[in-house]
Amino acid sequence: MTTSNRLKGAVAATLATICWGTAIVMSKGALEVMPSGALLVMQLVASTVVVWAVLLIRRTPRLPWRASVRIGLLGWLEPGFAYFFSLAGLASTGAGVASLIQATEAFMILGLTSVLLRQRLRQSAVLLGLTALAGVVIASDIGLGGSGQHQSISGILLVLLGTFSAALYVTLSSRLVDDHDPLAMVGIQQVFALVLAVGLGYGELRALDPSTLSTKAITLIATSGVLQYSLAFWFYLVAMRHMSAKAAGMFLNLIPILALIEAYLFLGETLRSGQWAGVVLVLGSIWVFARVDTGSHDH
Numbered sequence: 001m002t003t004s005n006r007l008k009g010a011v012a013a014t015l016a017t018i019c020w021g022t023a024i025v026m027s028k029g030a031l032e033v034m035p036s037g038a039l040l041v042m043q044l045v046a047s048t049v050v051v052w053a054v055l056l057i058r059r060t061p062r063l064p065w066r067a068s069v070r071i072g073l074l075g076w077l078e079p080g081f082a083y084f085f086s087l088a089g090l091a092s093t094g095a096g097v098a099s100l101i102q103a104t105e106a107f108m109i110l111g112l113t114s115v116l117l118r119q120r121l122r123q124s125a126v127l128l129g130l131t132a133l134a135g136v137v138i139a140s141d142i143g144l145g146g147s148g149q150h151q152s153i154s155g156i157l158l159v160l161l162g163t164f165s166a167a168l169y170v171t172l173s174s175r176l177v178d179d180h181d182p183l184a185m186v187g188i189q190q191v192f193a194l195v196l197a198v199g200l201g202y203g204e205l206r207a208l209d210p211s212t213l214s215t216k217a218i219t220l221i222a223t224s225g226v227l228q229y230s231l232a233f234w235f236y237l238v239a240m241r242h243m244s245a246k247a248a249g250m251f252l253n254l255i256p257i258l259a260l261i262e263a264y265l266f267l268g269e270t271l272r273s274g275q276w277a278g279v280v281l282v283l284g285s286i287w288v289f290a291r292v293d294t295g296s297h298d299h
Contacts, residue, residue: 037201075189
């Protein structure tokens, strides 16, 4: 893997995590005015419209139908089931705990690439993954007095199930991203995910009264959808063109860290010295992993 590829991959993966981290907080706010199933549909509608508008403007060549179906079915994993479960869990779980659970996706990707792609699992990768996860726990202050909110066990399990779906999506998509335009992949996958989401959230959609939604709420839902599904997925697929799925997965540990730093910079929240130590652990682990990762792709 060249230094140029590492840099391009790192920048794209970081931008993806910024989008995801910001969207998690926005989605938590949107869940106050809309149930999770209906929210997923509305977010995907906004994202799908934006992605396909860009694809049409770019006049992106259409893919053969077999390739389109193969790519599109992955959209059932993520954003489909991954966000259906995660949003349902987020409704009864704190955003900080949800971000922490989702940070385990990096470990899931390590295991899945080893099992499904027959890639050797290095001890150094496991050690760096454990170090990053420990840093997330310390920085998030979960279970150390920093989060007094009662957490629903069912909510935690739903977020965990959604995270596994996302890890499986990343592992399988890494085999296709070199052969297809990342934005075209996002567009096709989101059409499939939208069809699935409509089916899963049909009851909530029927009960929803759009007239009760304020302009602010609609803007929040649409913006979070574009951030979470259009931009984040495009950046992440671009990242996997320049680094392995394992290395890109390590960057997911940045999601709760970026949320903490944003709260510190823009909301005036304070971070104790121990939390800053956790931030340093995460950043250091990701930096070392990205430098020692030997494969630019996972094929």
